[in-house]
Amino acid sequence: MVDDTQLQIWFCEEVLPLEPSLTRYLRKNWRTEDDVTDLRQDVYEAALNGARRGLPDRTQGYLFTIARNILINRAKRDRIVSFEQVADLESAANVHIDIEGSERHLAARDALRRAQAGMEDLPPRCREVVRLRKVEGMSRLEAAEAMGVGLDTIDRQLRLGIRAMADAMLGGSGRIQREKPQRARRSKSQ
Amino acid sequence: MSAAEIEDVAAGWLIRREEPGWTDQDEAEFAAWMKRSMAHKAAYWRLEHGWREADRIPALGDTPSCVEEEEAPGRRRTVFALVGALAASLVLALTGIAMWSPPVPTEPPARYETARGAREAVKLADGSTVELNTATRLRAASGPDAREVWLDEGEAFFDIVHRPDRRFIVHAGPRRIVVLGTRFSVKRSGDDVTVAVVSGRVKVEDSASAESAGAAIVSTGDVAYIRKQNTLVVGSNGDEVNAMTAWREGLLVFDNTPLRTAVAEFNRYSGKPIQVAPDIQQIRIGGSFQTHNADAFLDLLESAYGLHVDRGEDMIELKR
Numbered sequence: 356m357v358d359d360t361q362l363q364i365w366f367c368e369e370v371l372p373l374e375p376s377l378t379r380y381l382r383k384n385w386r387t388e389d390d391v392t393d394l395r396q397d398v399y400e401a402a403l404n405g406a407r408r409g410l411p412d413r414t415q416g417y418l419f420t421i422a423r424n425i426l427i428n429r430a431k432r433d434r435i436v437s438f439e440q441v442a443d444l445e446s447a448a449n450v451h452i453d454i455e456g457s458e459r460h461l462a463a464r465d466a467l468r469r470a471q472a473g474m475e476d477l478p479p480r481c482r483e484v485v486r487l488r489k490v491e492g493m494s495r496l497e498a499a500e501a502m503g504v505g506l507d508t509i510d511r512q513l514r515l516g517i518r519a520m521a522d523a524m525l526g527g528s529g530r531i532q533r534e535k536p537q538r539a540r541r542s543k544s545q
Numbered sequence: 546m547s548a549a550e551i552e553d554v555a556a557g558w559l560i561r562r563e564e565p566g567w568t569d570q571d572e573a574e575f576a577a578w579m580k581r582s583m584a585h586k587a588a589y590w591r592l593e594h595g596w597r598e599a600d601r602i603p604a605l606g607d608t609p610s611c612v613e614e615e616e617a618p619g620r621r622r623t624v625f626a627l628v629g630a631l632a633a634s635l636v637l638a639l640t641g642i643a644m645w646s647p648p649v650p651t652e653p654p655a656r657y658e659t660a661r662g663a664r665e666a667v668k669l670a671d672g673s674t675v676e677l678n679t680a681t682r683l684r685a686a687s688g689p690d691a692r693e694v695w696l697d698e699g700e701a702f703f704d705i706v707h708r709p710d711r712r713f714i715v716h717a718g719p720r721r722i723v724v725l726g727t728r729f730s731v732k733r734s735g736d737d738v739t740v741a742v743v744s745g746r747v748k749v750e751d752s753a754s755a756e757s758a759g760a761a762i763v764s765t766g767d768v769a770y771i772r773k774q775n776t777l778v779v780g781s782n783g784d785e786v787n788a789m790t791a792w793r794e795g796l797l798v799f800d801n802t803p804l805r806t807a808v809a810e811f812n813r814y815s816g817k818p819i820q821v822a823p824d825i826q827q828i829r830i831g832g833s834f835q836t837h838n839a840d841a842f843l844d845l846l847e848s849a850y851g852l853h854v855d856r857g858e859d860m861i862e863l864k865r
Contacts, residue, residue: 521595
């Protein structure tokens with residue numbers, strides 16, 4: 356059994372840098388954009404459960420094989436995709452990973468760019484709460500006093516801000532995601 | 546539960562765990578939540594990692610000039626410089642206004658000093674402890690709003706008692722370090738400042754600036770290197786911080802360190818400097834050594850690398 360510390364290090368250093376590629380792969384092979392976050396979470400959960408019995412030698416192949424299986428199972432379960440389409444899924448071996456996105460540690464410059472873009476994309480109030488937290492090091496209580504709003508507001512804005520900033524830093528859109536995504540059936544992009 | 550819902554709960558835990566007042570009971574509840582599902586762990590670890598990545602950024606916002614931008618095209622740089630100059634004059638104006646308020650009277654600062662090769666721990670009035678490494682001078686003062694330390698020279702490790710009402714600030718030449726958490730080390734050599742954080746968080750800002758523009762948050766396991774106007778925060782790997790605070794145990798720890806750098810470290814502790822011949826300065830060495838036992842270090846270089854040690858009256862020469 357792999358202990359939690361090892362598992363967490365593996366997840367953060369080997370798996371999370373692949374997140375931009377993984378997200379692209381899911382988006383390309385699934386027609387509903389709104390499902391991508393859930394699918395990705397399922398991939399991570401399955402990857403961690405499997406890795407608990409022993410860390411894989413090649414994380415990339417391992418992760419995309421899991422992603423492919425999850426897409427196939429989901430497609431069968433939902434009966435929304437014909438079997439031909441499933442067979443068309445890119446084989447895990449052929450997934451293109453861009454070098455920049457898969458580096459283990461972000462170069463300081465890229466990290467800065469992502470952080471700044473992430474901050475700019477936040478709504479003003481949310482941005483201010485994140486700034487007070489990150490730059491001023493304030494607790495929620497201190498931030499609530501500084502901004503003259505309730506603790507609930509700070510708490511909600513900070514949760515949204517942390518999620519959006521984490522997403523931006525991991526190479527995502529950094530878009531604010533509400534708890535209940537609207538189930539609009541958009542066709543897949545591209 | 547959708548991924549977004551799990552992530553929202555995870556964000557709540559992350560916020561509370563960062564704040565003071567986190568109890569053992571809270572930690573137990575958090576552990577139970579994490580244990581309940583691998584999906585919880587995936588969401589929490591991902592969020593914590595991404596949020597921490599954002600931590601390492603100097604200046605979430607206004608002053609790109611403090612970030613290393615070696616390959617920046619000239620045109621962009623000019624724009625930055627202009628913005629920087631504007632910001633600087635604005636800051637000057639703000640400082641000017643701030644200086645009108647009468648200074649708060651405080652007791653004269655207490656002075657602490659260690660000789661070359663000495664190491665000493667002192668307890669400050671508020672219960673915080675400061676360990677001074679070799680050849681270090683610092684002053685400490687306590688006011689109604691803030692506790693302040695001036696590191697004039699050398700290196701010190703700080704273990705700070707958390708007081709939400711009174712900030713703890715370390716002034717180190719061109720930078721000031723505002724303590725948000727607890728334990729960290731600061732090394733100063735002229736205007737070069739290095740900050741290594743063992744636990745908690747600190748904020749490193751420009752001394753000349755009244756605002757938090759150009760501030761960098763340094764978290765547990767991270768090291769901030771400040772050279773002139775550049776701040777580079779690297780980390781997530783506790784090894785480097787451990788090596789940088791090993792002096793507290795009387796040790797110097799090297800990992801793939803150029804011989805020149807390693808010898809410079811030993812020279813900080815001894816009155817008899819070691820000089821390294823130019824052709825061997827780049828030899829990489831590793832291992833841990835006692836700060837006061839340069840002889841053991843030299844013996845190793847003699848036997849392992851076949852280097853020649855020439856022990857003179859006032860200095861030791863090291864050559865091939």
